[in-house]
Amino acid sequence: MTTITATKSMKRPRRRLDPLFLLASSATITLTSLLPAPARAECNPCEGLSTGFVQIPKTECSEFVQCNDGAMAQRFTCQAGLIYDSTINQCNWAHSATCGPDPECPTPAPTDVPTKAPVTEPPVTASPTYSPTKEEVLINAGLKPGNPPPPPPSASSSSGSGGVPAWPSGGTGTSAGTGGVASGAATSSGTATSVTPVIQAVEPTGELTPIRQPHFDAVFAHIYANKIGIANQLLSLSQRLHSIRSSTVDKADLRNYAFMDFIGALRSMAEEGYVVPKVDAAGNQFLDRNVFYLGNHDSDNGAAVGLINVVIFLSQALAESIAVGSCDELNTDAVDGFLPVSNSCGQYGRNYQNMYCADDERFMECAVDGGMMIRAKERNGDVTPLYCGPKSVYEYTGTANYVNGREGDEVPVENRLGRTDVQGCCWWGRGTIQTRGICQYGKLNYFLGARAHQEGRPARYPNLDFCATPHVICSEKRQDAEIEWVSGLFRWIDAVQSYDVPGWNYIRKLEEFVEDGMMDGMFIHGVSGIVTQGWHDAPCEGMASTGEELRQATERWKYFRQVAEAFGLPVRGISRQG
Secondary structure (H helix, E strand, C coil), X not given: CCCCCCCCCCCCCCCCCCHHHHCCCCCCCCCCEEECCCCCCCCCXXXXXXXXXXXXXXXXXXXXXXXXXXXXXXXXXXXXXXXXXXXXXXXXXXXXXXXXXXXCCCCCXXXXXXXXXXXXXXXXXXXXXXXXXXXXXXXXXXXXXXXXXXCCCCCCCCCCCCCCCCCCCCCCCCCHHHCCCCCCEECCCCCEECCCCCCCCCCCXXXXXXXXXXXXXXXXXXXXXXXXXXXXXXXXXXXXXXXXXXXXXXXXXXCCCCHXXXXXXXXXXXXXXXXXXXXXXXXXXXXEEECCCCCCCCCCCHHHHHHHHHHHHHHHHHHHCHHHCCCECCCCCCECCECEHHHHHCCCCCCHHHCCCCHHHHHHCCCCCCCCCEECCCCCCCCCCCEECCCCCCCCCCECCCCCCCXXXXXXXXXXXXXXXXXXXXXXXXXXXXXXXXXXXXHHHHHHCHHHHHCCXXXXXXXXXXXXXXXXXXXXXXXXXXXXXXXHHHHXXXXXXXXXXXXXXXXXXXXXXXXXCCCEHHHHHHHHHHHHHCCCCCCCCCCCCCCHHHHHHHHHHHHHHHXXXXXXXXXXXXXXXX
């Protein structure tokens, strides 16, 4: 995996877009400038604050600062029409922002306030001629240095965990039957080898420091300015009922989605992202991070490109989960006129428990636990939900029934790959952009879940093992509502933003799409192929004979236009699906 750096295509000249197109005509936002703190200040509003944001007194909420250990780390100035909003720590429209009274300065102004340069993204690679210290690496990755974790235990062989080592070492291996993945590298002879990292990771309590580019304010202010349309037209259940494909499902059983869960997860994954262990050309190990792409701050179209990336993500989420009101993948692949319950194992020709990672990432995969038993949410008026369990419990499975939701199990019914059992078949899609297969769940756990925590890297969910409990993505607990958004954003960063094959680089294609006026439906079709099949030139083998690819191509372009309009970005082009 690589950190994405946008590059402009040099194939042909591009026309500059109308500024009213770049940002919504109903809510045009100009960039908020990021300025270093002045050499002298009349007051230090950060006095006594360890971290956070606070408005600068006597500026009528037009300026605010980021605090760090009681000092002003960065100063922000809102553009005309915008003021600091203390509820979101960003600039917002004056009529909808909550600023509050000026803070009091508890002490006289310091004589000198040191000036700091704006925070920038960490370098993609380290110099091969220089080996940085541990503290330098952690700071470059936006991490707060802490004491190193205890020395890792000796690595042991892993049952089915893959062939390359995880770095840094220190995770405790688990048996293949628990859904975990043991750490350590298995050689060709099957003997495990240990890896001693040059640079230790931070202790599990380490935190990611948010990284904000100057144009981020414009992107988020634009989203907040259109939040009513986004919430009502896209996320609100009452507004989505007419478009729910499973129209017979009881309204009480449909999944609802909240704007604040979406925007909170987006901000976190754009500003914090997740830590990625890497090795440079000289063999030095260092920590980098991957984030949701909100555009290149050096580009005139940076904010517009970032905003359209959000729009495309949300349109794909609409197709994957939101429009059907379900976090869990639904059973939709009919075989010879029947819906096999064994579609839990894979639909449209895919076998989820055999969806392996690339060779250099096999060590991240979840191990298949044949004894795992999970059942998707029951929905009144819908077909039998996907479920999994050992053959000792479910010798075979039958058909999913639309009439009463009960399984017809008089005879075994095969799915498209001939499966009638559901043993080890717990890896169906879940989340806004659905995570499916042992590779995708394994990566989520490796970078954001319990495995990251066990191996000494900052983890957003240190107590969640997505390999042992993949269904936690669809938890119905209110405090877990962001998980399905974060997992979807992670999939977007890992699978879509990083997509780069000869002739098709997502970031480059995204920039071309924006610069050309969003008129090429084939780009959205390519993105849909990456999301659903892992390849931009769909259909892949197993999909062509079902008609599903053609239906999705039309549907996902429709969703893109719907989301763009909710964001105040009318699409002037038409779909060119070929």
